[in-house]
Amino acid sequence: MxxxxxxxxxxxxxxxxxxxxxxxxxxxxxxxxxxxxxxxxxxxxxxxxxxxxxxxxxxxxxxxxxxxxxxxxxxxxxxxxxxxxxxxxxxxxxxxxxxxxxxxxxxxxxxxxxxxxxxxxxxxxxxxxxxxxxxxxxxxxxxxxxxxxxxxxxxxxxxxxxxxxxxxxxxxxxxxxxxxxxxxxxxxxxxxxxxxxxxxxxxxxxxxxxxxxxxxxxxxxxxxYELRITNEEGAASGHAPRGIRHSWLVALGFTIGLAMLSKAAGLLLLVYCAGVVGVHIWRLIPLPSGGVRGGSFARAARATGSAALVAAPALLLGGWLLWRNWTLYGDPTAANQFVLMxxxxxxxxxxxxxxxxxxxxxxxxxxxxxxxxxxxxxxxxxxxxxxxxxxxxxxxxxxxxxxxxxxxxxxxxxxxxxxxxxxxxxxxxxxxxxxxxxxxxxxxxxxxxxxxxxxxxxxxxxxxxxxxxxxxxxxxxxxxxxxxxxxAVVIPTAYAPSPVVAALPADAIPLNVTFPEGLELLGARVDTPAVSVGDWVWLTLYWRRPAELPPGAPLAHLELFGRAFERIGLLTGYHGRGNSPATLWPPGEIIADRMAVRVLEESVAPVEALLTMKLDEEAPRNDVATVKIVPPAWPEPVAPLATLGEGIELTAAELTPTAAAPGDSVAVRLGWQVTAPPGPNLLHVFVHLGDPTQLPLAQYDGPVMGGAYPSRLWAAGERFDETVTLTLPADLPPGEYPVSVGLYDYAGGARLPLTVDGQRQPNDAYALDQLLIVR
Structure with missing residues (x-):
């Protein structure tokens, strides 16, 4: 070059x-x-x-x-x-x-x-x-x-x-x-x-x-620096070896002194540089012909003097600060104050x-x-x-x-x-x-x-x-x-205030909620409609601020609820990810407030979680939107017991216990595996006790997963279990009764075609084990 x-x-x-x-x-x-x-x-x-x-x-x-x-x-x-x-x-x-x-x-x-x-x-x-x-x-x-x-x-x-x-x-x-x-x-x-x-x-x-x-x-x-010492006489004279300039040592000392006035690391420089200079001078001065003892003393004196040329200006500049710290704090570096605070x-x-x-x-x-x-x-x-x-x-x-x-x-x-x-x-x-x-x-x-x-x-x-x-x-x-x-990206994005937009976007969910503080929540858009446990759910809320607000900026409480309405995520803070309190918004304008809440690691999934918003810890929640939460990884596919419709497979059907008394409850564990999305219609599961050609003696009927994970959200490759409860009549006679299970379209009432090994089953129901009723 x-x-x-x-x-x-x-x-x-x-x-x-x-x-x-x-x-x-x-x-x-x-x-x-x-x-x-x-x-x-x-x-x-x-x-x-x-x-x-x-x-x-x-x-x-x-x-x-x-x-x-x-x-x-x-x-x-x-x-x-x-x-x-x-x-x-x-x-x-x-x-x-x-x-x-x-x-x-x-x-x-x-x-x-x-x-x-x-x-x-x-x-x-x-x-x-x-x-x-x-x-x-x-x-x-x-x-x-x-x-x-x-x-x-x-x-x-x-x-x-x-x-x-x-x-x-x-x-x-x-x-x-x-x-x-x-x-x-x-x-x-x-x-x-x-x-x-x-x-x-x-x-x-x-x-x-x-x-x-x-x-x-x-x-x-x-x-x-290359010294070019030519003979012992020149090296043993009363002057510094040729090439070593005292001004260089003094300048180094002044630099160290300024460092001591900048931070405690300057003391490290003083010790290290003075020591290295001393060793350097000691090495460069050969023993004179007058003898080893006197020569060693001269070398030590010269090395010490050179180190002193570094240390003296450093201590002249910074030594008073060491004394001040010792007087004020009992520590020349004042490090004890940092530890204490x-x-x-x-x-x-x-x-x-x-x-x-x-x-x-x-x-x-x-x-x-x-x-x-x-x-x-x-x-x-x-x-x-x-x-x-x-x-x-x-x-x-x-x-x-x-x-x-x-x-x-x-x-x-x-x-x-x-x-x-x-x-x-x-x-x-x-x-x-x-x-x-x-x-x-x-x-x-x-x-x-x-x-x-x-x-x-x-x-x-x-x-x-x-x-x-x-x-x-x-x-x-x-x-x-x-x-x-x-x-250009990381820092500006993190601290960017919530922007003003001209109107509510077409893909936003209209809400039109007015909070007691006077803020209007016009709509919401979920930017991440499906996430895994442990991930962040992002959404944009669209607000309008009135001309006047009560004193103090409100805190937004964004909550995420999963199965059995258990809270699985919470974000509390000012709007705009903490950057844009509502008091700083221009009155009358629509503000696009992008927020996020993290799904807790211990959350149960899959689930359709509910996002809610409130502006006061004690205030009622306002439903905002829903989001699909799935496990970090789905279980591996297994051979199905039966196929229902075009893309749903039954992978497990177990009774616990297999023998019960009248009036008892029996748990029925069902496993589902999805090979193709079932479509927008809501699917219900039925579990019937008794002859499938007659009215059931006992039954469970309800949305799959109890409605916590509706079928319109299912996607290929998913596999999950649910457990439903079959309550037996108190007057049920003893004996063995068949149990059958299947799915039907809630809107039309039609059962999904059910096949086992390619053969369609009677009544489109899968026959479980016999349930023994005992007194």
């Missing part, structure tokens, strides 16, 4: 990333990313109060009040810019622009469904994923807190741009002769949906991710962490909202394939390198190999995350973003080891597709 094309692709990748990050910031409503409102109001507090917050200060800051202040201080500047007017006056009086009043005015979604106790989202598909209701104050043109929050989101996007440049720079340091690998590593991160999503939000993770990447890039640059120390085991790894990996690639908005499974599958192919290539490449070279073992050379430095940083980040995870919930993949350089360079190396160049192109293209799809 020519250098001109390389530069063009570099700029194009950065530009596409910036479009993605800004795009995610535009389509994701404010405060619909984890703790975003806490991050924002921490910056807002600094802007208003002119000081750093602490735990216990009034305001919507939560645990973020104990976070390092760099990101929030920069955000505070943007808050003041957003609030500034002519003469730099701040407007704290206008409710649309007064950020100090917003915290108390946030409209929480009372049915928000972020995670369950195991940390797994229940909000799939996206219903009640929104933590807040978003009104006109957030609409364009932005003002006040909306403008300030979007400006801070743009700051996060710029931090992400810096992270990508550091990844590219690190790749150029590690592979100076293979710039395309550096470009590949950068592109994979640029098109990672979770990376763009995070950098379209108000979050201090953007700052620590950038500063961690910057520090690791600087560290690689220092340790990979999350409910205290938890007894978590490594096995429990392992059970959470699927969620952590999912949120490393693509998991939106409050960790409850999932993309389609194919998005995760794409990234799983990319990661798998890269891992196989990387393992093969390392194995081939070891077989090819097999150099003399040198511990320091091994420790300072770029791959080991990168892997060591990843392991340190993972270990710090693990100890925190054992103490408090931290099951989010973004906590690994400080180690993006090792992950990105490792993936690029693995992909580049495959002989076909299209492998890398396919990986980048597939990555971009996932990010664009999530930006």
């Amino acid at each position: 020519s250098s001109r094309l390389h530069r063009l692709l570099l700029l194009l990748t950065l530009a596409v990333y910036l479009i993605l990050a800004v795009g995610y910031g535009l389509v994701t409503p404010l405060f619909e990313t984890p703790d975003e409102q806490l991050h924002y109001f921490t910056a807002d507090f600094i802007a208003r109060e002119g000081r750093l917050p602490k735990i216990g200060d009034p305001g919507l800051m939560g645990q973020e009040a104990a976070q390092p202040p760099l990101y929030y201080a920069l955000g505070a500047l943007l808050v003041r810019v957003a609030q500034a007017r002519a003469g730099d006056q701040l407007l704290w009086a206008n409710p649309r622009t007064d950020t100090s009043a917003v915290a108390g005015q946030l409209w929480h979604n009372p049915q928000a469904d972020p995670v369950d106790p195991r940390g797994e989202s229940r909000a799939t598909p996206p219903i009640n994923v929104n933590m807040f209701i978003h009104g006109p104050a957030e609409a364009w043109p932005w003002q006040g807190y909306a403008l300030a929050a979007h400006l801070i989101r743009l700051l996060s996007a710029l931090f992400g741009l810096g992270t990508l440049l550091c990844i590219y720079g690190a790749g150029r340091v590690v592979w100076p002769a293979a710039p395309n690998r550096a470009l590949l590593a950068m592109a994979l991160v640029a098109f990672l949906p979770q990376f763009a999503f995070l950098h379209g939000a108000v979050s201090n993770d953007a700052a620590i991710t950038f500063l961690s990447a910057a520090a690791i890039w600087q560290l690689l640059r220092i340790t990979n 999350a409910g205290g120390e938890r007894p978590y085991s490594l096995y429990q962490v392992w059970l959470d790894m699927d969620r952590i990996l999912a949120s490393l690639f693509a998991l939106f909202g409050w960790m409850n908005l999932q993309p389609p499974a194919w998005v995760w599958a794409v990234w799983g394939v990319i990661a798998g192919v890269a891992t196989v290539g990387a393992v093969g490449g390392v194995a081939a390198a070891v077989r090819r070279k097999r150099p003399r073992f040198d511990l320091f050379a091994l420790l300072l190999h770029p791959a080991v430095i990168l892997f060591g940083w990843f392991v340190l980040v993972a270990a710090a995350w693990l100890q925190f995870m054992l103490r408090t919930p931290a099951d989010q993949g973004r906590l690994f973003f400080p180690a993006l350089i090792p992950m990105a360079l490792g993936a690029a190396y693995g992909l580049s080891r495959w002989p076909r160049p299209w492998t890398q192109l396919a990986a980048v293209g597939a990555a971009l597709v996932t990010s664009v799809y999530c930006l």
